[in-house]
Amino acid sequence: MITASPTAPARERAMPGWLRRVATPKTLIIVVVAGLIGYLALVPLYYLIWGTFFDANGFTMGGFARAYGDPRVGGMIGNSLWFAIGAAVLSLAVGTALAYLNVRTDVPFKGLFFAASIIPLIIPGILYTIAWIFLASPDIGLLNKVIEPIFGPGFFDVFTVWGMVWVEGLHLSPIVFLLMVAAFRSMDPSLEESALMSGASRWQVFRRVTMPLTRPAIVAAVLIMVVRSLESFEVPALLGLQNGIYVFTSRIYFVLRTYPPDLAAAGALAVGLLVLAVIGVAISNLVGRSSKNYQTVTGKGFRPRPMELGKWRPVMGGAIVVYFFLTVVGPLLVLLYTSLLKFYQAPSTEAFASMSLDNYSELFHISAATTALKNSLLLGVGSATLVMALMAVGAWMVVRSRIPGRQLVDYFSFTPLVVPGLVLGLALSFVYLRSPVPIYGTIFILLIAYCTRYMPYGMRYAVTSMHQISSELEESAQVSGASWWQTFRRVLLPLLSPGLLAGWIYILVVSFRELSSSILLYSPGNEVLSILIFEQYENGQFTVLAALGVVMVLTLAVLVVIAYKLGAKVGLRQD
Amino acid sequence: MLRINNLVKTFDGERRRRHSHAATPEEARVFAVNDVSFNVENGQLFTLLGPSGCGKTTTLRSIAGLERPDSGTIEVGGRVLFSTNEGKKPVNVPANERGLGMVFQSYAIWPHMSVFDNVAFPLQVKRRGDRVSRKEISERVMRVLETMELANFADRQATKLSGGQQQRLALARALVIEPPLLLLDEPLSNLDAKLRESLRYELKRVQRELGITSVYVTHDQVEALALSNSIAVMRNGNIVQLGRPREIYENPNCRFVAEFIGTSNFLSGNVVSKDDDRYTVNTVDGQLVLDSAATLPIGTDVIVSVRPEAVEVSTTSRAGEVPNEWKGTVLTRAYLGDSLDHVVGLGKHELRTRGNPSTSIEPGTTVYLRMDPAKLVLVPVD
Ligand SMILES: Nc1ncnc2c1ncn2[C@@H]1O[C@H](COP(=O)(O)OP(=O)(O)OP(=O)(O)O)[C@@H](O)[C@H]1O
Ligand SMILES: [Mg+2]
Numbered sequence: 001m002i003t004a005s006p007t008a009p010a011r012e013r014a015m016p017g018w019l020r021r022v023a024t025p026k027t028l029i030i031v032v033v034a035g036l037i038g039y040l041a042l043v044p045l046y047y048l049i050w051g052t053f054f055d056a057n058g059f060t061m062g063g064f065a066r067a068y069g070d071p072r073v074g075g076m077i078g079n080s081l082w083f084a085i086g087a088a089v090l091s092l093a094v095g096t097a098l099a100y101l102n103v104r105t106d107v108p109f110k111g112l113f114f115a116a117s118i119i120p121l122i123i124p125g126i127l128y129t130i131a132w133i134f135l136a137s138p139d140i141g142l143l144n145k146v147i148e149p150i151f152g153p154g155f156f157d158v159f160t161v162w163g164m165v166w167v168e169g170l171h172l173s174p175i176v177f178l179l180m181v182a183a184f185r186s187m188d189p190s191l192e193e194s195a196l197m198s199g200a201s202r203w204q205v206f207r208r209v210t211m212p213l214t215r216p217a218i219v220a221a222v223l224i225m226v227v228r229s230l231e232s233f234e235v236p237a238l239l240g241l242q243n244g245i246y247v248f249t250s251r252i253y254f255v256l257r258t259y260p261p262d263l264a265a266a267g268a269l270a271v272g273l274l275v276l277a278v279i280g281v282a283i284s285n286l287v288g289r290s291s292k293n294y295q296t297v298t299g300k301g302f303r304p305r306p307m308e309l310g311k312w313r314p315v316m317g318g319a320i321v322v323y324f325f326l327t328v329v330g331p332l333l334v335l336l337y338t339s340l341l342k343f344y345q346a347p348s349t350e351a352f353a354s355m356s357l358d359n360y361s362e363l364f365h366i367s368a369a370t371t372a373l374k375n376s377l378l379l380g381v382g383s384a385t386l387v388m389a390l391m392a393v394g395a396w397m398v399v400r401s402r403i404p405g406r407q408l409v410d411y412f413s414f415t416p417l418v419v420p421g422l423v424l425g426l427a428l429s430f431v432y433l434r435s436p437v438p439i440y441g442t443i444f445i446l447l448i449a450y451c452t453r454y455m456p457y458g459m460r461y462a463v464t465s466m467h468q469i470s471s472e473l474e475e476s477a478q479v480s481g482a483s484w485w486q487t488f489r490r491v492l493l494p495l496l497s498p499g500l501l502a503g504w505i506y507i508l509v510v511s512f513r514e515l516s517s518s519i520l521l522y523s524p525g526n527e528v529l530s531i532l533i534f535e536q537y538e539n540g541q542f543t544v545l546a547a548l549g550v551v552m553v554l555t556l557a558v559l560v561v562i563a564y565k566l567g568a569k570v571g572l573r574q575d
Numbered sequence: 576m577l578r579i580n581n582l583v584k585t586f587d588g589e590r591r592r593r594h595s596h597a598a599t600p601e602e603a604r605v606f607a608v609n610d611v612s613f614n615v616e617n618g619q620l621f622t623l624l625g626p627s628g629c630g631k632t633t634t635l636r637s638i639a640g641l642e643r644p645d646s647g648t649i650e651v652g653g654r655v656l657f658s659t660n661e662g663k664k665p666v667n668v669p670a671n672e673r674g675l676g677m678v679f680q681s682y683a684i685w686p687h688m689s690v691f692d693n694v695a696f697p698l699q700v701k702r703r704g705d706r707v708s709r710k711e712i713s714e715r716v717m718r719v720l721e722t723m724e725l726a727n728f729a730d731r732q733a734t735k736l737s738g739g740q741q742q743r744l745a746l747a748r749a750l751v752i753e754p755p756l757l758l759l760d761e762p763l764s765n766l767d768a769k770l771r772e773s774l775r776y777e778l779k780r781v782q783r784e785l786g787i788t789s790v791y792v793t794h795d796q797v798e799a800l801a802l803s804n805s806i807a808v809m810r811n812g813n814i815v816q817l818g819r820p821r822e823i824y825e826n827p828n829c830r831f832v833a834e835f836i837g838t839s840n841f842l843s844g845n846v847v848s849k850d851d852d853r854y855t856v857n858t859v860d861g862q863l864v865l866d867s868a869a870t871l872p873i874g875t876d877v878i879v880s881v882r883p884e885a886v887e888v889s890t891t892s893r894a895g896e897v898p899n900e901w902k903g904t905v906l907t908r909a910y911l912g913d914s915l916d917h918v919v920g921l922g923k924h925e926l927r928t929r930g931n932p933s934t935s936i937e938p939g940t941t942v943y944l945r946m947d948p949a950k951l952v953l954v955p956v957d
Contacts, residue, residue, distance in 0.1 A: 193641050194683035194745075196670045198697035199752065205671075208696070212687040308643065 026484040030401075033393040034409050040452045041412035044427035045419070048274075051430035052267030063264025067255070068272075072246065079240070080230060080247040080276075083164050087232075088225035090169025095176025096218065098323065100210075101316055102177075103184040104192075106306040108317040112324045117174045119328050122556050124513035125171060125234040126530050127549045130537055131331035132158050132167045133238065134338055134546075142334060145346040159242045168235045170327050172228060176221050183217035192307075202307075216287060223284035227277050231420035233516035238537065248273040249422045249516065256426070256520065263430070270423040281418045332553070338546035359547035369548060371525065372532040375443060376512055379528060383450035384507035387458035388500045390451075392493065395462035400471060413459040416452050421516030424449060429520055441523045449517040454507045461506065465499025509559045512552065576788045577615040577638070577756055582647035584608040584633050607633040608644070609812035616804075618786040620779075624799040625809035626835065631792040634809075635758050638790065639677050640670030651675070652755050676749030677758040680765065682741045684733045690744055691716055691729040697752045715751060722781065723747040739770045746781070757782075757789040763798065775801060796836045800824060808832050830954050833880040840881040840926050843956075846873050854953060860921045864898045865951035878954045883929035885950035888917055890936065892943045899946040905938045919944060 052063050067073070098116075101107040123131075135143050138154030147155055157163060191213065195205040211218075236250040246254065248269055255266045309316055338344060340355040363369050391413065397403055398410045416424065428449055432440040439445050473495065477487040493500075515530040522531050529552055536545040586605045608630045615621040623631040636642040638649055640656065649657040656673055658666040685693055694716045698707055707715070720726045723743040728736060736744060742762060749757060762778070763771045779802055782789055793799055799806050800820045807817045808831075816823060816832045827833035830841065844858035854871070856863050856879055863879055871877065894900050903919040903926065915932040918925050919942060926944065936942060 188681055188683065190679040190681050190683040191685060193639075193670070194677065194679055194748070195685075195696065195700075196641070197639060197673075197675065197677040198700060198748070199671050199674060199702075200696070200700040201671060204700050208700075209685060213685075 024484070029393060029485075030397060030403065033390055034397065034405075036390060037394055037409055037412050037455065040448070040455060041415040044424060044431055044452065045415075047430040047434070048267055048270060048423070048427035051427075052264055052271055055264060060264070063262070063266075063268040066262060067265040067268035076246045076248070076251050079161060079245055082161055083168070083236065083240075083247055084226045084229040086161070086165035087168035087172060087229040088222050090165060091172035091176045091225050092218065092222050094169070094173040094323070095221070096180045098173070098177050098320070099180035099184055101320070103181055104189070104307050105309050105316070106313065107309060107320065108313065109320050109324075112320060113177070116324055116328055117177050119174060122553055122560050123171075123331060124515070124530060124552070124556075125232065126238070126513075126515050126533055126537075127335065127553065128171050128331055129167055129234050129238045130533070130545065130549070131334050132163075134334045134344075134542070135330060136163065140344060140346075142346060159239050159245075161240075161245055164235050164239045164245070167239065168229050168232055171235075172225050173327070175228075176225060179221045179224075180214070180217060183214045187213055219287045220284045223280050223287070227280040227284075227418070230273065230276055230280070231422070231516070233420075233422050233519070248276075249420065252422055252426065253519065263426075266426055267430070270420075270426050273420055274418070274423055277418050277420060335546045335549050335553070338543055339550045341543050344542040359543050360551070362544060363547055363551065366544070368527060368532055372527045372529045375446075375526060376529040379443065379446055379450055380508040380511040382447050383454055383511055384458075384504045386447075386451050387454050387507055388462070388504045391455070391458035391462040391503070392496060392500055393488075394459060395466045396488070396492065398459075399463055399466040400474070410459075414456045417456040421453060421514070422520065424452060425517035425520030428452075428517070441526075443526045445521050446518055446526065446528070449521055450511050450514060453514065453517060454511065457507060457510070458503050461499050461503030462496065465496045468499075469495045505559060505562055509556055512556055576617045576619075576652055577621075577790065578648070578650040579614070579634075579638070580612045580648045582608055582611045582634065582637060582644050582649065584630075584637055584642060584644045606812045608637065611647075611809075611812070611814055613807055613814065613817060615788055615790065617788055619804040620782055620789045620791055620802055622791045622793060622799045622803040622806045623809055624793060624796060624806050624835075626794060629809040630812040631794070631809055632760055633812075635760050635790060635792050638756075639675060639758055640668060640673050643667060674752065674754055675756050675758060676752065676754035678742075678745045678749050678760065678762045680761045682745040682765070684736075684741050684744055684748075686732075686734045688733055689729070690720070690725060690731050690733050690736065693733050693744060694719060694748050694751050697748065701752075719747045719751045722750075722784075738766055739774060742766065742774060743777075746778070750781075750785070750787070755788065757787050759789060759791045761793055762791075764793070764795070771798075778802065800836070808835060825950075826952060827880065827954060830878055830880070830956075833952065833954055838883055838927065840883065840886075841954075842879045842881060842924070844877055844879060846871055846875045846877055849873055853948070856953070859923050861901050863946065863948075863951060865948045865953060867953040869953055869955070871953070871955070876956050878956055880952040880954050881926065881946060882950065882952075883916065883927045884914075885946060886926065886928040886930075887945040887947075888919065888928050888930060888934065888936065889943050889945065890940065893945070894943075897945055898948055899951075901944045901946075903942055903944055905936050905940050905942055907938055908935060910935075917942075 053059055053061070055062065098113065102110060102113045133141070135141050136156040136158040138144060138157045138159070141156055141158065144154055144156050158167065187210075192205050192209055195209045196202075200208065230248065233249045233253070236245070236247045237253060239245075240247060240250050241254070252266050252269045252273070255262055255269065337347070339359050340357070341351060342354050342356070342358070345351050394409055394413055397406045419427075428445060429440065432445055432448075439448070469492065473491060474487055477491045478484075482490065512529060514528070515534065518528055518531055519534065522528065527535070529548070533545050533548060533552075536542075536548070584607050586607055587603075611630075611634055613621070623634055625631055633642060637644045637647075637657070638651075644657060644659075646659040647657070648655065648660060651673070655666050656668045685696070688696070695712050698712045698715060701707065717726060717729070720729055723746060725740060725743055725747060728740065733741070733744065742765075745762070759778075763774055766774065775798060781787075782802075791799075791802060800823075803820055805817065805819055806823050807814045808823060809815065810831055816828045818826075823832065824836055827836060833839045833841070842858045842860065842863070844856040844863070846854055847857050847862075848855045849871070852866050852868060854865055854867055856865065856877060858879065865879065888905075892900065892902075901921060903921045906918045906920045906925060908918070909916045910932065913932070914929050915935055917928045917930070917936060919928060921944075928944065
């Protein structure tokens with residue numbers, strides 16, 4: 001046709017106009033960010049389900065049958081619950097008692113609490129577990145050597161469920177401590193004082209006033225700790241496998257390590273673990289929401305006054321020193337001690353005489369060590385940067401925008417919080433084993449895993465910072481004629497930067513500890529530090545491992561102090 | 576009934592050390608209560624009154640046993656609760672064995688208990704020997720709840736009560752063990768003005784009906800004047816004046832008390848002559864004669880405190896008939912409902928007067944101020 005109908009050009013002009021309106025940098029960025037968040041959160045779960053329930057012939061329950069048909073599965077579930085609940089109860093008892101002493105009493109050595117509460121960030125779980133093996137293994141444990149003359153050999157045995165409960169519980173207790181400190185701080189102390197004035201004894205006050213009022217916090221803490229212990233990999237793998245004590249995570253690992261690996265059965269176990277984790281988190285949310293708001297009028301008389309412990313003060317002080325030694329000094333010292341030896345041995349004059357820094361200098365000559373350090377740094381910096389960049393935009397969507405479906409962005413970014421690291425690792429291998437893009441076997445799959453795992457933390461930092469910036473600052477930039485992107489880059493980002501930086505360092509720190517996802521995704525040449533330590537442990541290279549551990553702890557300590565300072569500045573607490 | 580002698584309580588000043596010039600922690604110590612002594616007779620309501628931070632709460636909490644004083648003695652009904660007397664064994668009865676009743680500023684109602692349970696708690700936690708039966712607990716709780724007009728709410732969750740009801744509940748809980756002494760820390764300060772007034776009388780009624788000895792802390796002078804049998808005005812950890820409400824109001828012994836209680840005009844001057852109790856004082860604005868029991872030599876610098884209601888404003892002069900008549904000009908007036916204030920310019924200063932609303936004078940009018948020598952107060956310069 002030569003003569004065009006009058007409507008055609010009009011429509012032609014309308015289309016680019018519509019496109020131009022939609023394809024602004026703003027929409028592009030938002031769509032890309034929302035898409036990435038959704039992709040990272042959902043795709044692994046989808047493939048996990050798919051890989052578990054479908055094989056070449058379609059739907060199948062074969063994986064489930066093989067995983068749960070095993071006669072040992074009952075024991076495995078029992079051990080999982082025993083371990084998880086035991087560790088949760090231990091961490092709760094210790095953490096709550098410490099928090100109460102710290103907030104409400106005149107207990108001595110309050111300075112130690114600070115150190116004890118940031119240690120879990122500094123000692124990665126794998127090192128903590130190995131340190132306890134050095135301390136309480138029946139054959140080589142130093143504690144056993146010390147008490148051998150009295151109790152005979154092998155009195156402590158860390159390779160039991162009780163040993164696992166002990167190590168995991170102690171490692172989690174600082175987190176409970178932080179949660180409960182917040183709970184006790186927010187309680188009006190005159191509620192306790194009025195009970196005291198009514199003639200109640202200390203114990204009656206604690207049982208009938210303090211405990212009921214902090215119950216919501218306690219329930220939440222216990223559930224979170226149960227979920228975290230269920231997800232824990234380091235402790236069950238290093239302590240349980242030796243004596244054939246399986247829990248979900250170590251069983252999944254075992255199934256994947258036997259040849260040929262039964263992916264569907266591992267998937268079935270992973271789904272089971274995921275369901276347990278989801279139930280735990282769901283209950284804790286439910287409890288959190290339905291718990292009555294106990295906020296009462298607080299007058300200006302609100303002034304937390306420490307309770308005098310009287311004759312119990314030295315006793316409690318002693319208990320705190322013991323706790324500090326058990327959780328901090330003991331594990332660190334034994335690592336340091338081991339790192340100076342030629343071969344692992346109990347302390348003796350010869351042992352001390354043979355001490356040297358050889359293991360440290362050897363670290364420079366092991367190519368695997370430098371590679372692992374490089375990889376860990378690369379992954380830490382990479383994932384921290386990517387996550388914080390994504391979450392800066394994500395937080396803006398959730399907090400500021402009126403975009404429909406923004407709540408989904410919020411949900412998706414927090415989804416990985418309930419996915420155990422090992423499950424995520426498995427799910428990602430399901431995705432990228434099938435993917436035509438050659439990512440499996442490269443460091444990129446680790447990067448994807450890290451980004452996914454740390455998305456929730458990044459979101460939390462970004463959202464908190466975003467809430468602290470008045471929306472009027474943004475609006476005034478818009479009124480001044482700035483575009484969305486200009487406003488974001490010139491006003492929001494600079495204001496957000498302290499919070500984003502704190503989140504960045506936090507992610508960098510925790511990424512050094514990552515083991516449970518990496519263990520399923522790494523390939524030779526792509527080891528990270530925690531994997532290297534795991535390998536060296538399996539090879540029995542205790543002394544070099546200890547040296548590597550000491551270096552790692554020192555590096556992390558510096559990073560954590562910076563993160564803590566920055567976090568305090570933007571009003572965030574780490575856990 | 577209650578005897579307090581030489582009570583001292585200090586706090587570490589560590590937190591402020593960075594900002595103060597104190598070199599040592601000793602120098603930085605805060606003397607929250609500094610040598611306070613007073614007695615309260617049986618059935619009396621005694622008030623600690625003073626500005627924020629003067630140590631009222633600290634004194635009260637020391638009596639309660641929630642704070643451990645540095646030194647001094649505290650005695651209730653002949654029983655020594657705290658003592659650091661030299662030579663004798665130090666005594667410090669723990670708070671939960673003192674058996675006193677206390678109402679907190681924040682009420683401290685336990686949110687996880689019902690109204691009934693809140694009141695029953697002090698009876699339930701009694702020691703084995705003194706424990707009362709379930710039936711008696713229930714009876715006693717209901718009796719107290721009835722006195723406080725809360726009986727209908729017995730089963731309600733305590734947090735579901737209004738502010739005034741929570742306040743009464745806190746009082747009921749303090750009274751249920753029939754304590755020999757009731758301690759109240761600003762119990763009305765969280766309520767709005769209207770409710771505060773009605774509860775003030777309610778409190779007075781209960782206190783008088785039960786004849787319970789009470790120590791009441793407040794920074795509200797109206798409350799103190801309305802409720803108390805005697806008042807101790809505190810400042811920086813010290814009692815500056817102790818007396819019946821009327822004495823405190825009409826005869827403040829220093830400018831601080833006069834300023835803190837009610838409103839007052841202060842005129843500085845100099846004693847020019849003295850005849851028994853009758854002083855003549857020269858001020859910048861004129862001469863005043865006044866009666867005072869103080870013994871001050873001629874030539875002393877003094878301050879004359881003039882309560883606004885002690886000044887009579889009139890458009891006609893009665894010079895010669897009555898002493899202390901000054902001339903001035905009305906600057907502004909303010910209608911306050913139950914009274915009317917005029918601010919009168921006197922050349923150099925202004926004087927606030929308060930009178931019946933029926934007398935209202937246009938600003939700009941020349942007026943005559945008359946001040947009764949008996950109502951003027953001579954305050955030493957501090
Ligand atoms: N725990 C404490 N640590 C340090 N200083 C304290 C402490 N408690 C009280 N103080 C100080 O002691 C002084 C007296 O305090 P107190 O609470 O008795 O005042 P108050 O007269 O009750 O004041 P308000 O009317 O504001 O309640 C204040 O300067 C206060 O800062
Ligand atoms: Mg006070």
